[in-house]
Amino acid sequence: MTTRTASARYDGFGREGKGHVATQSGILNETPYAFNTRFGDEPGTNPEELIAAAHASCFTMALSFALAGAGYTDGTLETTAKVTLAQEGGNFTITRSDLELHATVPGISEEQFAELAAGAEANCPVSKLFKAEITLTHHLNA
Incomplete structure (x- = not known):
């Protein structure tokens, strides 16, 4: 761990x-x-920029490992994450993270690439974090 x-x-x-x-x-x-x-x-x-950087880098690394596991050894992956902060009622909420991927992977089919990319998005730890349990321990100093 x-x-x-x-x-x-x-x-x-x-x-x-x-x-x-x-x-x-x-x-x-x-x-x-x-x-x-x-x-x-x-x-x-700001928090949204940091979350976007974490999501883009985590997803890209997960896809890199998925491609390596499928036997691909060369290429380039470039991902942009756009994290949206919206006001809902009186509160702000992160409503989405949109990943945009540009890739060069010689020899891969569109179907296999789409499958590997979808798996990487679903299984990258930051994607999972958006659904994770969150705990809070607080300490108040007088």
């Missing part, structure tokens, strides 16, 4: 607050996120 971690800090609240996110690997370190990075054009990241 592999466990990876990331952390987020938010100083202040609401639109005026400012956050920073960091990952265990250090690739993100004090990377800013806030209302204006999520809904505006201020430099920084």
